Structures are given as structure tokens and as C-alpha cells.
Amino acid sequence: MTSPDDRPNSSSLSVTRRAFLGAGAAAGVTGALGTSGCTDNGASESRLNGSAFGGRPNTVADLEDNIYTRLLGVRPHIGAHEHITTMGGSRMPPEVLEAIVEANEYFVDMNELTEAAGARVAEVMGAEAAIVTSGGFASLLLGSAACLTGTDMDRMRALPDVTWARRNCLIQTPHRFSYDHAYRAAGMTNVYVDSREEFISRIDASVAMLPALSAIERGSPISPPRSMERSSPTPDTVILPEEMIDIGKQHDVPVMIDMASDLPPWENLRRFIDLGADLVVVSGGKGILAPQSTGILAGRADLIEAARMQNAPNDYIGRGMKIGKEEIIALVVGLERAVRLDQTAEVEDWNARARWLAEELAVIPGVVARYAMNNGGYADVDLEWDQSVIPVEPREFKRILREGTPSIVYDGTTVRTRQLRPGEELLVANRLKELFTELSL
Structure with missing residues (x-):
């Protein structure tokens, strides 16, 4: 399977993971993603051209300033969950x-x-x-x-x-x-x-x-x-x-x-x-x-x-x-x-980003992040942690994650990439790293 870093741009975002991480190293991931569009070396606002996904990834700035926040004061979240009706379902291409x-x-x-x-x-x-x-x-x-x-x-x-x-x-x-x-x-x-x-x-x-x-x-x-x-x-x-x-x-x-x-x-x-x-x-x-x-x-x-x-x-x-x-x-x-759609390519893309996310989270002391195939036929990240190292209950952790910036929601004990647009897994990885570090003894 092609690694997440090496996937061709023709079926992914015009901004690559390396570009995201490079920007993050220079200015912090929040700064890199905190504009209305994600850019790569001054390129125009990133779009998905012909991939299985539609639109562009959410950014920190988008999540804080959008039609929901301006009109009703409701904060959207990054959907690291399944197609859950109570959490907004899905996004139309x-x-x-x-x-x-x-x-x-x-x-x-x-x-x-x-x-x-x-x-x-x-x-x-x-x-x-x-x-x-x-x-x-x-x-x-x-x-x-x-x-x-x-x-x-x-x-x-x-x-x-x-x-x-x-x-x-x-x-x-x-x-x-x-x-x-x-x-x-x-x-x-x-x-x-x-x-x-x-x-x-x-x-x-x-x-x-x-x-x-x-x-x-x-x-x-x-x-x-x-x-x-x-x-x-x-x-x-x-x-x-x-x-x-x-x-x-x-x-x-x-x-x-x-x-x-x-x-x-x-x-x-x-x-x-x-x-x-x-x-x-x-x-x-x-x-x-x-x-x-x-x-x-x-x-x-x-x-x-x-x-x-x-x-x-x-x-x-x-x-x-x-x-x-x-x-x-x-x-x-x-x-x-x-x-x-090319079903195989679509699932491979979900899986590649799940594998990358698991690898990013697994290095956090006390965290166990497993890349795991599910009984629906694709992979997720099963997330657990040692509460003697990170003393917070899962329910409280999810509440803090949801109320933070950016707001992120996952279901059960599982962080999912199926609904993430390419690039949004970076927001998830970096916010989880940040929160686990803040809560560690």
C-alpha cells in the first residue's frame, strides 16, 4: 500500500502532508491551518479534484468562523466518527x-x-x-x-x-x-x-x-x-x-x-x-x-x-x-x-490515513493507539491510555476534546478517518498530542 506521504496529488489534496508538517514546524500546525484555505507554497485554495472526497478540509479558522457560528452560535467539529445522525451525518460532495x-x-x-x-x-x-x-x-x-x-x-x-x-x-x-x-x-x-x-x-x-x-x-x-x-x-x-x-x-x-x-x-x-x-x-x-x-x-x-x-x-x-x-x-x-467510485482505492485511502494517525499517536507516553481493521471492512484507530500516566477518564477526555479548539468528536473508543477529508487527520493528530501532553502527570 502506498504510504500516506507518497500518495500522488492527482487524487488527493494539492497540499501534501509534508507541506502541512513543514508549515507546522515553522509556525505551528494551528498557524498553518488557521486560514480559510490550506495552501502549498502560495498555491490557490486547496480543492479535491476528482477524488472520492469533496470540498476542502476544515481548518481551525473555518471551524471557528462559519455559517453555523455566525448565524446560530453553534460550533462545528472535526468528525472523526462514523456517519452518526446526531453528529451531522455526512458531508455531500x-x-x-x-x-x-x-x-x-x-x-x-x-x-x-x-x-x-x-x-x-x-x-x-x-x-x-x-x-x-x-x-x-x-x-x-x-x-x-x-x-x-x-x-x-x-x-x-x-x-x-x-x-x-x-x-x-x-x-x-x-x-x-x-x-x-x-x-x-x-x-x-x-x-x-x-x-x-x-x-x-x-x-x-x-x-x-x-x-x-x-x-x-x-x-x-x-x-x-x-x-x-x-x-x-x-x-x-x-x-x-x-x-x-x-x-x-x-x-x-x-x-x-x-x-x-x-x-x-x-x-x-x-x-x-x-x-x-x-x-x-x-x-x-x-x-x-x-x-x-x-x-x-x-x-x-x-x-x-x-x-x-x-x-x-x-x-x-x-x-x-x-x-x-x-x-x-x-x-x-x-x-x-x-x-x-474505485471502492478499493477509497478504502485504501481511509486505511492509509488511519495507519499514519496510529503511528503518530503511538509515540505519546502512556497512549496505546492501534491500527485495527473493523468488522465493516476498513481500518480505524483504537485508542486507549494508561490512566496512571494520563489521569483522565475517557468520557471526560472526549468532553475536553469536543469543547476545545479545534473541536473533535470520535465515537466509542475509536478514532475514524472515513469521514475526514485528506489533511484533517493532521488536525486530529496534533490536537490529540497536545491534549494528552497537557493532561499527563
Whole structure:
């Protein structure tokens, strides 16, 4: 793998790590990065030209003076974390932002746009049909509604008050998570069972849907990817998505797979459709880097039609989950961009910067920084320290880091480079070094 210092400029920032470090040696990294743009020997403001990332890296000055601070007094942070909704999700690349601006210039029939965008998304995913939604939760709700009503207009009008027998959502407890109230919001009655045997025995004429989480395969369905050392294999008692699809086929009950955040690998876009899933849920604002307020529901044509009929702009249970024309276009552009990326090169870039960051932090007395592959297929930095040398609890350390300058947020015990634009790992490394030194005995 090419070292971080030697990666060619054609697919990275015009300013190199050596330039950053050189500037840091002369004036301090904060000084080198404390301008509105990062420059290399007087070059114009750095941009990413044709790489997997968009825009330029945040700088110390940017983080203290921007639209959020000026308008509302809210401080942004460097996102050394996964695509966490509560932390702002992701950042859209230039072509997605440009699509939003252009889409804003025109009026379109929203039903026509919804159908056309869905057809394009379905083509990319290899599905019979698809719709663009206002996010993963909206996709879960609309998929549930579709399984409850089909295209029966009277039943659509009744939701969420379900008076007919086929209304249960049967969930094996390992697949239970904080968003399963999306099923209930549609009108489902959630029924939880533990064992595989009990699950299968409970399938009867009252069961309208079988949901499953794709992340259950990596053993951490409710949290971001973890290092392999911190991961546990999925117990044999858990019904994996492929088996759930088979069970659904055997009993003629629709199966909905939630793989909202499991991209890359991009093969996952088609994988569960190819396995026969009736519905598949994808978040638009995570790996696809479309607006945070977008998502995808793809699968069987009849169920997608039922979901579309109940979604905005129509006046049924999905009316409140409105999505704008600009967001629909941005999702399609983001999806097409994503599947064109060189996935191997993208992951290698994340990994190279994670390796560099781990090496930079490992030299700090008392700190253990491990470059570690995670169960999502890429590398992070697992961070620990000897509290007899650096006497601070992890929770307090993260609070100080977040409240400092620059503000930096990481999740769990893991510092991630996936969301960092090239150059931002320098801010992370130098601020962590500074803080660990300040807090050391």
C-alpha cells in the first residue's frame, strides 16, 4: 500500500502532508491551518479534484468562523466518527451540492419525479422498483405500511388504526433495535421472540412482515463497526438475513432488510435484492453521501407501489415524510457517483490515513493507539491510555476534546478517518498530542 506521504496529488489534496508538517514546524500546525484555505507554497485554495472526497478540509479558522457560528452560535467539529445522525451525518460532495442548486431552478410534477427517480434507483440496485424517501426511518415505516395494506385504498386510509388480522411484525430479539418503533408507527403490532424454533412456529396468518438487520452479520447491529478484536461472532441462534429471506419465502410473508448504513461494499446494494428480499432499506445520508434527509426503499414492485401511494405528496400515512425535488435529484446523483467510485482505492485511502494517525499517536507516553481493521471492512484507530500516566477518564477526555479548539468528536473508543477529508487527520493528530501532553502527570 502506498504510504500516506507518497500518495500522488492527482487524487488527493494539492497540499501534501509534508507541506502541512513543514508549515507546522515553522509556525505551528494551528498557524498553518488557521486560514480559510490550506495552501502549498502560495498555491490557490486547496480543492479535491476528482477524488472520492469533496470540498476542502476544515481548518481551525473555518471551524471557528462559519455559517453555523455566525448565524446560530453553534460550533462545528472535526468528525472523526462514523456517519452518526446526531453528529451531522455526512458531508455531500460537490457534484451532489451542484445538483441541488440546479434542481432548485425548476418546477416538476412530484409524482412524475418520484416514479422516474425510483426507476433509476431500482435499475442501479437490480430491483423491480424503488422509491426515494426522506430517510431510513421513513423507508422502514413506508415498507411496513405497504406490507399492511397492499394497494387497498380503504386500508391505507385506516392506518395506523389496523382492524384486520394480518398486522403483526414478528421480530427475533437480536434484530430488535431503537428504530423498530417505525413498524409500530405504521400500525404494526410488534411481536418479539427469542429462539429460531419459536420464531418459525409463531408465523401464521397474523404475521404481515419479517424484518431483519443486515448488520447482525458483523455482530454489532446497533453500533458502528468495531475492531475485530472488540467484535464477537454472531451466535448460531441468530437468524441471519439470508435465512430470514428463505423463511419468508417458505411462509409467504414479506421480509424487509434494513441495511441503512452498510455501505460500502457497494455490492450490498444488490446483494439482498438478489437473495430475494421483498424490501431493502438504505440510508441516503451515510455511505452514499446524499442529503441526510434521504433514503431508499427498494424491492417488489407491488410493495413499492403500495409504499409510493402512501408517501408524500399523497395524503396518507407518509404525508409528513415529505422530500423535496432537490433532495430526490441529489440522492440519484449521489448514488450514481457512489457506484462509480474505485471502492478499493477509497478504502485504501481511509486505511492509509488511519495507519499514519496510529503511528503518530503511538509515540505519546502512556497512549496505546492501534491500527485495527473493523468488522465493516476498513481500518480505524483504537485508542486507549494508561490512566496512571494520563489521569483522565475517557468520557471526560472526549468532553475536553469536543469543547476545545479545534473541536473533535470520535465515537466509542475509536478514532475514524472515513469521514475526514485528506489533511484533517493532521488536525486530529496534533490536537490529540497536545491534549494528552497537557493532561499527563
